[in-house]
Amino acid sequence: xxxxxxxxxxxxxxxxxxxxxxxxxxxxxxxxxxxxxxxxxxxxxxxxxxxxxxxxxxxxxxxxxxxxxxxxxxxxxxxxxxxxxxxxxxxxxxxxxxxxxxxxxxxxxxxxxxxxxxxxxxxxxxxxxxxxxxxxxxxxxxxxxxxxxxxxxxxxxxxxxxxxxxxxxxxxxxxxxxxxxxxxxxxxxxxxxxxxxxxxxxxxxxxxxxxxxxxxxxxxxxxxxxxxxxxxxxxxxxxx
Amino acid sequence: xxxxxxxxxxxxxxxxxxxxxxxxxxxxxxxxxxxxxxxxxxxxxxxxxxx
Numbered sequence: 001x002x003x004x005x006x007x008x009x010x011x012x013x014x015x016x017x018x019x020x021x022x023x024x025x026x027x028x029x030x031x032x033x034x035x036x037x038x039x040x041x042x043x044x045x046x047x048x049x050x051x052x053x054x055x056x057x058x059x060x061x062x063x064x065x066x067x068x069x070x071x072x073x074x075x076x077x078x079x080x081x082x083x084x085x086x087x088x089x090x091x092x093x094x095x096x097x098x099x100x101x102x103x104x105x106x107x108x109x110x111x112x113x114x115x116x117x118x119x120x121x122x123x124x125x126x127x128x129x130x131x132x133x134x135x136x137x138x139x140x141x142x143x144x145x146x147x148x149x150x151x152x153x154x155x156x157x158x159x160x161x162x163x164x165x166x167x168x169x170x171x172x173x174x175x176x177x178x179x180x181x182x183x184x185x186x187x188x189x190x191x192x193x194x195x196x197x198x199x200x201x202x203x204x205x206x207x208x209x210x211x212x213x214x215x216x217x218x219x220x221x222x223x224x225x226x227x228x229x230x231x232x233x234x235x236x237x238x239x240x
Numbered sequence: 241x242x243x244x245x246x247x248x249x250x251x252x253x254x255x256x257x258x259x260x261x262x263x264x265x266x267x268x269x270x271x272x273x274x275x276x277x278x279x280x281x282x283x284x285x286x287x288x289x290x291x
Contacts, residue, residue: 008276015269022265026258042250045257052261095264102257106250200265207272214279218286 011206018199025192033189042106046186049099050177051194055201056096057159059089060128062205064156067149076216077209079145082152083135084208086128088201093125108172116165117173124162127155141219 029047036043063085070078100118101111112118131151138144166175175181182190 030254030258038246040247040250042247042253044254048257048261091264091268095261098260098264099257102253102260106247106253200269204268204272207276211272211275211279214276214283218283221286221290 008207008210011203011210013203014199014206015203018196018201018203021192021196021199025189025196028192029189034185036186039107042103045099045103047189047193049096049103050190051197052092052096052099054194055197056089056092057163058198059085059092059201059205060124060156060159063089063128063152064159067152067156070145070149071153076141076145076220077213079141079149080209080212080216081205082145082149083132083212084205086132086152087208088204090125090129090132091204092197092201093121093128097121097125113172115172116169117162117171120158120162120165124155124158127158128152131155141216 025047029044033044033047035041063082066078066082066085069075070082097118100121104113105111131148134151135144135148138147163176165171166173
């Protein structure tokens, strides 16, 4: 069977590396980097919010790639990886909404606004969370993998819409930052935390895909052999 | 916010954002490890039953 349900040593290595980098990047962002001119210390939320947002997009893009691989190449490992990437993407997307709400309150004056970026992100969360929830209602692994791969491809359409929403529509949310628009004093903690969350995401997807693969192995395993029919003497012995 | 439009203070929001991030990432990590152990034990049990 084409499953990656082996030992998760690499996942724990990436998790350890991610935690170390996240501690270093967050320390730099909180205590070493200067406060921003207008937002002051509140801008320090950027060092966790932006890396989380980047990696959310990456997780959903990986789920999209796995969906295409499952449909065109076949192989159960792609279904496990797709499920894992979707779940990790949803967790990161919910986290990015929470971080964004906490940043929005002191800067916009509200926790939430039905602004294009926020609305399309909410759609993204509900679309992928819905696919994950519906997967539990389909018992046949082949049907479940096929329709959820198709649904993932459809839901992925929202990812570029989230990315370009700040350019296409009049949004409260600021445009994407680039090295040209962000002072060099802010680069390092941002980059370190981006790699930290990337490594944590790789660890989480790796471990979660093993959980899905172990469940698939149980589902796809042949049923245990039926007990051999007992002869008359043996049956009489058994009922005695 | 001061009359100049500069946001003053706000460390409580920074602490909240980092605290929520740590709690979500740590909490999800713990559930993953527990679910992996449980899935591995279930698969091992199923393998023994079928053999």
